[in-house]
Amino acid sequence: MSAFLDMGGYAAYVWPAYAVTLTVVVLNIVWAQRLLKRSRKEALHRLAIGGTQK
């Protein structure tokens, strides 16, 4: 296991690279969901203030 974590001496490069990518992936998920949630709220708000033309 420790050999795996050591990555043949490249641990200081390999793990940060994976960490950065993982962070980007997770952040993208969070951002996307936040965008959807906010748009829903704004859409409902717009409906509530009665912009119902058309």
Added chain:
Amino acid sequence: MAWTWFHRLASPPHVYRLAGRLTPWLAWPAAVLIVAGLIGGLVLAPPDYQQGDGYRILYVHAPSAWMSLMVYTTMAVAAAIGLIWRMKVAHAVAASCAPIGASFTFAALVTGSLWGAPMWGTYWQWDPRLTSELILLFLYLGYMGLRSAFDDVQRADRVSAVLAIVGVVNVPIIHYSVIWWNSLHQAPSVMRLGKPTMPLPMLVPLLMMLLGFTLFFGALLLVRLRGEVLSRERAASWISEAVRP
């Protein structure tokens, strides 16, 4: 007949519902492929005879770099469709692409520099691949900056679409000019990706990661697209049905 299909596909309520229904179908395979690719890449694949375990950064760097270009292309194609056929949904796709692409371009830059560090002895080399990625990041930032400079979504959509198209014409020119520039000044890059001679246990996880990331992009795009479609719709009656749980 093809046109009715086209317009039905492009109608916001339809897109909103379809995107919602499709998302899990992309997200779960993406998750499975990425986990399998990680296991394959980090555990099962043998170390490289030259770069030892350091090459394993490939399994995150290559998908990120692939995303950076693929997303830009998607964005430009969507922008062109939006501009030519005045299709709001296409503009919504383009708008959804930019932050995803920019973040993966950033990841490609960081992982590339981390990969290069043990090989070059420094974190930054003016390597053609990294330099191109850096310029691509600037293109994304410019696109997002232009988009956010307008209050009116419609105008932001259309103006930034022109930029996306101009950018996509330029990307290959930039790429080849950077390679040309680099070949004058230093030895070729240490990052040789996806050589056909790559042994299968190394190649399979890479392909899984590439496919997994692509599907992941699809899922992200669909979620964002729903948000963008909602924000472009002005008080249409379908929203109340679609939004209320």
Added chain:
Amino acid sequence: MSDLCLKGENVHLWRGDHHVLRGVRFQVAGGECLQLTGANGAGKTTLLRTACGLAYPEGGEITWCGENIRKDMHAFHAQLAYLGHEPPLKAELTARENLCYWVGVRRDLEREELDGALERVGADDWADRPVRTLSAGQKRRAALAGLTLMRVPLWLLDEPTTNLDAEGQKLVGSLIDEHLRAGGVAIAAVHHGLAVSMASALKRMELTLD
């Protein structure tokens, strides 16, 4: 009989979240002038800009002589003159130079013609002064000279009488009269009525806020 006709069918346009044009319909034929009135923000300027093809209506269509104006925009534009809020003049050039460049991209101008148009709007004295030194009313008059020089059948005028004295307002009226008598079409957004003598040729339309 002239077959000129500018027609708007159920024109819709939004500005952001604001639904500015809500199913506007209009029809103006040769020899007619449509006078647009309405409060500030009611969409007069937006309607004019939509009618000339600058703004894109999200619903409905605008036709010129029965053809959608977007079908051949260049041909349509070659037949219209649009005057916006501000006279489209470069401050560093003289009134005469401005007209040369402005109208010159459309058609070749004879010197006599240019002199005639300048004289008509009372610009003899200041035609060769830089526009920067002219008053707002003089600029407006110079723009009117450009309008007549274009020799086009369709006029779209946004507040053509702003900054003009009583005499200038009469001038606008008589220019439109002549244009209509020659079979032209005009739409003018105004706050006060136009001093047009051919009242029979005048149609009125009021745009409302919401």
Added chain:
Amino acid sequence: MTNSGAMGRRDDAPVREHEGTPIPARGDHERSAVSALSAARLMLARDLKLAFRKRSQLVQPLAFFAIVTTLFPLGVSPELTRLRPMAAGVVWAAALLSSLLALELLFRDDAQDGTLEQYALCGRSLTWLLAAKTAAHWLLTGLPLALMAPLAGLALGAPTAAVPGIVASVAVGTVALSLIGAIGAALTLGIRRSGALLSLLTLPLEIPVLIFGARATELAIDGRAYGAPLQLLAALAVLGLTLAPLAAAAAVRINLE
């Protein structure tokens, strides 16, 4: 639908005597009309005349170029042996920035006083008219820069034999810069304080020009053949010439909406 049906009924048809302004019949405008090319020529003449009426704007990019190239010896070293290897890069970076400086105003003034709108509505190809405006921009900034660049090169240690090479590369390269810049200026037309955004949009697109231009200049300074990069630079300029005015016209139309 408050607006619909507000039209008055049309009364008797007005008398149509042909006095006053003669109205050409539909399609008749073609006869006396000005071709796209001569319209573009008129546009070019107008922009040149305007520029010479406001000379300060003409001089500013050149002064900026001079001062940027002066900064390098002060920041690096007064020794020509150290400056010479970077002369090409300095000249090009300064040229890029100075060409950018004048860009913000390329369409801004015309948009503000309404003349741009009139050009968009004149029934002539806006693409050609904007190409003419871009040509004016090049004549007013690119060409003077090309003539000034050798001075900067000489001051940074380039030999006199390099002068034709520097002039040629900067002259050709600034054509591409003006064209790419015109797209950026057209895109940011509707934005109030657009300077920083304009640079962020345009500079990445201009990188190939920088690469080939600086290479040609570098070879010229070293006394070697600079034909290859100069040809690539010319290819970029030609490509820009065919595509940039189209993109700029599209962007201007969107921003006028």
